[in-house]
Amino acid sequence: MRRFPQRWHLLLRQLHGGCLLRAAGPSPFALSRLSFSTSEPVNDSGTNAEALAREIFNILQAAGNWRLVIASSDIGRRLTPEALEAFLRLQIQVFQWRRLLEFFSWAGSQMGFHPSIDSFSILAVYLCNSGLFGPASGLLQLMIGTYSSTSSVLDSLKDQCLRMEGSNARVFDVLVDTYRKKGLLEEASEVVLSMKGSSFVPSLKCCNGLLRDLLRANMMHLFWEVQDFMDGAQVGPDVYTFSTLISAYFKVRDVTSAKRIFGETKQKGCEPNVVIYNTLIAGLCRCGALGEATELTKEMAEKGLVPDNFTYSSLINGLCKDQKSEEAKLLLDEMLLRGIKPGVVVYSSMIDGFMRQGNMDEAFRLRDDMVASGIQANIITYNSLINGVCKMGKMDKAHELLNEMIHVGWKPDAMTYNLIIEGHFRENKADAALQVFDDMKSSNIFPNVFTYGVVISGMCHCRELAKAMGLLEEMIGCGLEPNAIIYSPLISGYFKEGRVEEACEVFNNMNERKILPDARCYNSLIDGLCKAGKMEEARHYFSQMKVNGILPNVFTYASLIHGHSKAGEMNDADFYFTEMLTLGLKPNNVVYASLIDGHCKLDDIPKALSIFQSMMGSGVLPDVQTYGILIHGLSKVGKMQEAFQVFNELQEKGLHPDVYTFSSLIFCLCKSGDMAKALKLYDEMCKKGVEPNIFTYNTLLDGFSKMGDFVSVARFFKCMKDKGLEPSCVTYTTMINGCCKSANLYEAFELFEEMISRGIPPDNFVYSVLIDGCCKSGDLEKAMDLFNEMSVKGLLSSLTFNSLIDCFCKQGNLQRAKEMLQMMWENEIMPNDVAYTILIDGYVKKGKMYEAQHLFSEMEEKNIMANTLTYTSLIDGYSRIGNLGKVSSLFKEMIAKNVMPDEVTYQIMIRAYSKKGKSITLSSLQDAPATDDIFLGGGTPAAEIGGLHMEDGFSEALELIN
Template identity: 55%
Template sequence: MRLPRRRPLRVLHRRGSWRRPLPCLCFSSSTSMKGGGAPNGSDLAREISNLLRVGTNWKLLMVTSDLPRRLNPNAISAVIESQNQVLDPKLLLDFFYWSASQIGAPPNIDSFSSLAILLCNSGLFPLANGLLERMIKTHPSHSSVLDSINHSFKQCEKSNPAVFDVLIDTYKKMGLLENAAEVVLLMKGGAFKPGLRCCNALLKDLLKANQMDLFWKIHQFMIEKRIARDVYTFTILIGAYFKGGDAGSAKKVFREMESMGCVPNAVTFNTLIDGLCRSGAIEDAFKLKSEMVQKGLAADVFTYGALINGLCKDRRSKEAKLLLNEMFGLRLNPGVIAYSTLIDGFMREGNVDEAFKIRDEMVASGIRPNISIYNNLVHGVCKMCKMDKALELLKEMVRVGWKPDTMTYNLVIEAHFREQDVKGAFHMLDEMRNQNVSPNLYTYSVIINGLCRCGKTRQATEFLEEMIVKGLEPNAVIYTTLISGNCREGRLEEACGILDKMKELKVVPDVFCYNSLITGLCKSGKMDEARNYLAQMQEIGLLPNSFTYGAIIHGHSKGGDMDKADMYFREMLSHGLMPNDVIYTALIDGHCKADDVAEAFSTFNSMLERGVLPDVQTYSILIHSLSKRGKMQEALKIFSELEEKGLSPDSYTYTSIISGFSKTGDSEKALHFHDEMCEKGIEPTIFTYNALIDGFCKSGDMESSRRLFSSILEKGLVPNGVTYTIMIDGHCKSGNITEAFKLFEEMLSNGIHADNFVYNALLGGCCRVGDLNRALDLLNEMVPGGFATVLSFNTLIDGFCKLGKLQEANQLLQVMMDKQINPNNVTYTTLIDGHSKAGNMEEACRFFTEMQEKNLSPNTVTYTSLIDGHSKKGYLVEAFALFEEMLAKGIVPDEIAYQVMIHAHCKEENLVKAFQLRDEMTGKGMQMSGVTYLTMIDGLCRKGDVSKAVKLLDDMEQQGIRPNDAQYRMLIDGLQRSGFIEEACQILEITMKNGWVAGDTSSSSLLDGCQKLVVQEAIACPND
């Protein structure tokens, strides 16, 4: 049943419940029904206004009427715009919210604006706040909201502009700080502007949120809109400059505000002091504190706190403690923060005792240390590896009422892992769980990292699974740790699998993740896979950095693929990445190992041109490479440059120099550098002594080698396998097999396993002294142990061949093939040489054919042995044919080959060809031996060309070749026996006259013999 429309008004009139009139809002008639309202909108507004005058019963009256059905946004707007008929703005607000719920649609945006202005005019700012929040939620566009408020504000004079401040404040309270700033900036071209307090508050909030771009825009807006800045504005501005790291501008603002008549207050001074302390300008901060006091402002707890913090960060905690005493003198009570800062400062400086004294002073002054202070103390003692003290602190925390939190346990667990104490870490984890403290992401990260570093990557993976089950999501850092751990332990397949798992779980791998995997693959020489992952990371938009390229370059350099190493180095440079000394050193080392010293030095010079300073390792690699090649002058030059740069050579540097001189046979200089390094306090290593001993052994000075070997133990060093091998080889080469085997037994008794090098040295020694039975025993020992190599068999075959035991040598060839050890061209060449020397040319030729059937190429030595064998047997045609075949195959003759051919042509009495080969040989810088010279001289004498023979004798003398008496005797005897008595006498007379042969009894008897033969020949043939 509908109530009569006029009745509510009568009831209201009788009760006399009229309210005070509202402040006027003057809306024009044109706006009262905008939006196309109902024809009777004004009447509906009047009806509603009349019902609202009833007071508390208006809702009941409206609900029981048809008004709710007739309500619409325009009607609501009309009621608000005709507010002069309603007495209470709170009542109007109540109606606004109720009507919005009745019509099921948001009111017009201008309704919100008009009512918000009305509320602000009445000083009801909190209610305006709430209304504007609903307005913003209903109409998200901040520009539309501002336009509507601007429009409504202009409709009435004398409205309170505080509505704009309330709007900005509402945006901030809703967490829409950027929108708040943008609303202010939208006012730039308008007639309205927020108040100073509003702007200051906004600046403060933007500074706190680190929204510095908007901060400076708002500050510029204030200047352009001529909003006068006050002490609070300048204080906030000083803080902003410090946040941007611009201490100079902060100080400038401080001085400018004074010149503008704006007096800094304590907060301004404190802000500046705090900023100066944080930026490290502590002395300036102290000067400012003095200025503050001079201006009648008392330094407070914040002032001292800032100074204490600055000093502690500058590792001047003792000075900071004096400020604490100063505070007590001023009756200022240091708070928890000041004490906490001091404790942290002393802990950072490693002064644990002083940190605990501050804690005790704090407790004595009645201030209870909080959980943060205890965690600081725990962190400090854990860093100092004082685990017992850390556990005491945990107990103390519980005793004084603090429960150790996740951070506390994380610190102690991490410290246990740092000490490689896995058991202690797990004990603490169990205690953590028993105390119902849940491990967090960092806890698992610490455990996984600790286990990986302890070589327990499989167990770390179990913790990864556990954290996933518990709903914790591992991040890229944890996965990277696991990848690195697996790579370190050689489980590259598992490492690659972890990366795949990351992708499945939608965890995006970062550059560090890929770098860990690529580095692991490169260290294991899996360069194809490493390059694939490099391409993969680029495909997903990750840019390789210096570490990525460094790993790839190092891997290729280590593997000897310098073309690819150089290619990735150029690619790195093209991406604007700067190589460091480690990358350059890897490249230099790679080129040196590839025997490209020129390119190594080119890279070294490039390094210097780019301003990258080489370290000792870089110089040492170059020194080692040059020394290895016997280029000792160049090595010494680099050594001097190293010292000129202020770098100190290490044991590797000195060992390289010592090894170089030892290899070139200059043991004196090697010892000089050994003594020099000892004088500088650089301890020689076993490698240093190995180099020295090797030098003496190579020069045949076994006494010095033995002396050095004996001194190794005195130096606290232990001989290794290489040391023993060098000594054993040295004794074998000097023919002292007994001492060699004695050292061999000593080596085995010291637990050093023999390898093929030492066995081959002993084998060679036995063969050298002709003890082939012992050599065979050694070989029989070597074969089952897998130590026998081609070299082993070749050494023994050579030994048998030299003793003429060719059948045994042939049998050894069969044995090595039965043992699946393939003979090489040295094997066959040795057999061919042995049979050729024995005149077994048929067998030699059989081996020559067999080696070629096995695709083994004969070399100069092979051909020379065959040619010499054929020549000595008188098979000159075959010898000459072999020489032509050798040349046709592109095999270059050496000195021996040429001389064998010269002998063959002399035997054929083809001296023209012999001299042609002599000229060809000497033209290539080769030198004939004395025997070859005498062979040619013999040939010339037999031809009767003594003058040419004498010229050859002169040539011998000029070349520094002086055949001994025995060789001359052989030449002269040969001439005598062949009937060339006169020529023999002439040669002997000339050599004695020139002093080429000593005038001893044997030479004189030779000459007498020649003369007697001439006389006898004359008597026998008188007619001649």
Template identity: 50%
Template structure:
């Protein structure tokens, strides 16, 4: 059946017998510690000790209440370790004392003497106890002995001498000694004691050695295991258990061939394998995926007359499930039931887990129902597997249902359960529920572990909520958990995606300070983010730092840096990096090639782009057609359509055949440049050549038609893609929804949204934003809020989304509802910007609620958002209109102090208000300031100021203003106060000025 391979020697020899003289053969080993000799005394002292020992022995053997008898004499005062030792060694001198009484005396005497008992006393009593089969008492005594004397060699030496002193000593004392070390958790010392007996006339029993081997195997102390194995092979005769545990050790190491050889050898030596032996080897086969060998062994087992039990079936079913063969495992379960073996919970749980791993959730739940009907109660492992399956299928409601059922069955969720649920909510982008479960597990005293926080941080970063991820990182550190490089890398990548590169750099620095070593992936995340943000100096700094730390940049590192340098116009730096990468043996990919060509195209260095292209083409870095396609794609993307067609012509002249990617690149470029007719012509050409357009081709055409406002044309190609059996992507639906919304066809957009969902395509941030914007544009605020409430828990709501809704509510005259959204923004830590506040301020101004507008402006300043010129000017007009001239003038000073320019409308509003308060000199100063700063009011604004002064009954001041206006050429020289006021504009109209 199997071939025999060389292996460790098996257990062969018995131990030797005692010598005829009854003495002990000196062990052939050097003692690791100093030999502890028997207690020596002078002759006079020895006589006194012997007398005392004789007196104590008499009291112990003849007096029932020996303790009281001794206390009544001077024995306690005269007691010494030497006297106790003599008493304990008198067992073979005609004065037998009950061993239990000797043990009581030993413990009592310890309380009477300041010094510890002699090592020989412990040893003599231990031997005596074992001779009387009082093994439990011997075990307790030896434990005390080991705690008192730490040297295993000294302890063994002492016990061996006392064992040799007795004519009827029981060698079980050596097994008890090894067991004591083992029970105290001192496995290394237990092995040392056992090995020190090698070559002597005494040794631990085979049972003792088996127990030691089992513990060594359990604790994965394989070096010690094989040392004891070698000891047993030279000292004792193996039995079926010895062979079985040896096979188990080989299987644990994954060395199934050696285990097979042991199995064959034991049969040769006439030691028939037991059912446990067969199960051990079957389990080993299953662990390494050798399932056919496992099944052959099961058949051989049955032929030998042994019965395959529930354990045999269980390990085979588990093996099949682990190897994604759950349907076969199901058949084996049916076989169990046929032969009358009731499957245990572990069998059902293995099968359920197997079906979940293979995403066969229906069968997993069917099996759970079956086990319940057969009276098998699901356990924690069963429920955890089913919850994982429900979460994997994104059926969180089912997972919650199972959680409730689990609680009713008396099982409390563990860390694994909570982590699975949290991961499930992360997958469906529901951060609120994920946080709720994090709080729940803490309340249930289930402490979150590294994986819990890793899931949460990854989920938040994926949804653009890196600030929440940062707070979780701080919580981790506060609880004493040390984040690893993966968690830090995830956070850095999330911060970079949100443009928070300063925080990302701080995170990496914090990581290094915490003695967590960043890996290449971590540096890549930061370098990619810095390059995208245009911070090339910082990116280059970390590029150097990673190499100083001994990390090698990979293709992703170079791709980010080359792209970053290219986009910044530093093609010299990009080319230098490219050459360095190639010199390191890293072959460039499409992305890097595109970045180089894109860089030259964007810097209008087309000749260099062509030179680089032909150079790379000559070096054969990529297949020819692939190189041409990438170059055409780069030119088309950069708007160099004529050049792209030149390369296309060169491609055809060389006899190369353009593929769908080549045509799609050209069509995309044409659509972006607005040449839809040419794009359609190219589409028809590729079709005529037998090149089937793919969904990317159709996406470009649909986008082109939508951007040109031809929604019908877009719908035509969308329908065409479906008719050709192409599956629309998220990009397809997003483009169509956006096009319909912009065309005011929101009902069509909703139909497309529902169709998208029915196809299992999850809407992204852009789809939701488009729908919200479309609903706001159509005035359908109810539906806009519906989509907004859907995107909010998913973390998709951005400042742009909030601003769109705020603007819509303000336009319909409902600034109060808009302000509620501002509070939601702050609660969700979405920072409002200038646009948010100016929209709200303008909304309240139009609603004549100037106090609310002023409050919002102050709140804006308090939140650290600096107003722009438009905000300042709007507030000046609001303050003037509300009669708060002092605040308006303060804003005017602030604008001038910051070196900003005020608009003519703001100046006119201030001048008009000053005139109304009869502050003509200040008004004239502002008119001069306008002239100095080159701010020219319109004719209407000038006319409004003159009319205002005339209406106030200030004709002289009106003439003064007119002279300044005429001198600055704001009004014609022939104009007069009467001509400007004759138009009937005696009442100032502020709205005209605005």
């Protein structure tokens, strides 16, 4: 046996020392006489225990001071748990209960061992049968502390109840209450449920109390089991049962059943009272059914039931949460008229409601009214005020309230500090937030998981990822377990920094710590991978998400669709779009915009328009961005009429075109050379208050530059600077290109120097434009200086070489031109067909057909496809030396390789064969394939064709391709 603990002895002394007598019920001296059956043998090693029990009986019955008599005997040494149990079984009904408890306490301390479980049960049943529920509760508390097995305690009590005549179930009520008071609700439920089919049934009061505690502890599975037991055992119900049941159904969001139970109250002979009405009204208010709640309040009044403080509190709280604070204020006035004094709960609800609606003045006015009526604001009131001012960005006011609450004696809690920290981060004041975080710890308010979540999220937003990770480690070191909400901003933060691998490591660290990622974590990861172009990895985690039983939502699919659309993988994007529709998910504006943009970029306008129509049909209204994407797509493929139709529709819907929409239309008008319309649209844009951006000006500068209108170029360049827009690399490139084309190299180089002075590094295109300008002006030395500068910076490109090759060819320096071609190969810059064509044409013009043919063969060896001008130049060269066989073979080869002859090609062929009188061959040319731009009908006079200026035409064509 275990040693008898001293604390047990002390508790038992308290039990019968008078502190529980006031709760004992009947007078302790008016004990009922109960007969006791001893037909079953006592569990003893012999008759010694029974003999000792009788000896004890004689002493307790005869002696006034039984302690003195027993102390002078050897009973204390001989006493055993078996003897104690035998004594209680034999003679318990003879003695006054206080003496029994005193002896029970003394015996326990003398034996040094626990009394048997049956000894506890005998005494507990005896006390309950005598109406001494207070002492019985204390005894049972000791019993369940000594014997932890609920089933053993139950079996023993049931056995003693059956042995003792006249016993009832009250001992089980007391046992259930004892378990409840100790928070042992599972054990309390086990006691009740074990009585199924038993002759002992717990009282309605006992069951109601247990139901209430189970509901508060959210132990709903046991709640429903106990409720089913009550129905089966026909225990109750009463108004409190119904009230608890209604609350339970609201807790599990089963409003229909809650209302059904309310309807059953009358059927079961229980007239609804204020408590039941209040329970139903409170539940309806919490789930937003304010109309029904209001009707019930009227029904109460019709039945003569007066709404009380709780009724009004529920309605006011519900209205405030539903953003109807003004209506709540009317109810407050009604309360005051009825003489019902609102408490701090009512005022706090209204203050919170007005704060949520942004009406700070009314919230503080209510606070002042509350204080004036003698109601002190509590911590909930202060937190509501602080929450409101923080959301409005009034952080000074938040700190003022914090100091005020401390001054009046309220200690801020974790929520108070959390709100202020979050407010500072919302205002991008990370230092202030961290200071409050430190103050919180200094005040011995321990940060909770939510606190760390706010601080870590804030540091991630400020891109202080190292500090965020440090806080995560600090949190873990404090014994707080991070959750998925903590990890989500860390994952997003690393992706925003472009640190993809570290973002994935953070996510994988969750699995190592056995923290199950939620949908938000997966969405952050998938979105980051999609934006980084890592679609395969994104699909992997998407599959993992579904395997782990986490359902993808609209945001998940939006990320995948956007990623695939951006990559031009529209089959995949369309697949995920179809899948989300199949799952019943409604696509949002982001999804539709991504799909429309993706199809527009592939010039699949019919598909883009189809999705746009689907979007409208599903009730998702396109925003300005979506309209802008479609307008840009239509404009890009030259469908200007349709683009302007969409533009007009956008405005008819009450939307205002943004700078992107205007710039898209201006870009396409400039591209088509319609500068008048582009300028008109620019003026409209400015009149509507839409400020042109750098892209708008670059587009106009490029358009006017290509038209040769350098006066307008200079005007818009100045206008752009006057508006404070910094010229970009594209701006300078456009301006320099325009200056070079107008042979204004001085201005071009001034812009070049300005560009460098502003810290904008010139790219290879700027250098190439300047080199081309120098070549055209004959300043080859300056062109080579720029070339060498490009070489040092690693900016050499095929465009640069093409300009220099053309320049050397025009100067007749074919050797340098060929060296340039060779240098391209040495610098691993793949020469294109333009470079070879320029050089071939240079050799042709010099009559060096061998070298020209050698370069042509080299093109074929290196798989560089010859173009129309390449063939035309060679045909011209061979025609000049009268090699019609070569002319014919090149022409046939050209046709066979699907390289379309142009007007100049036909001119050369006609001229060559006309000189030789080859009229049949001329007619055969008319059967050769012609492009859309060339017509060689039988009625075209040879003289008219021959009159074309072949050389000028060819030179012009060559200039265009260059």
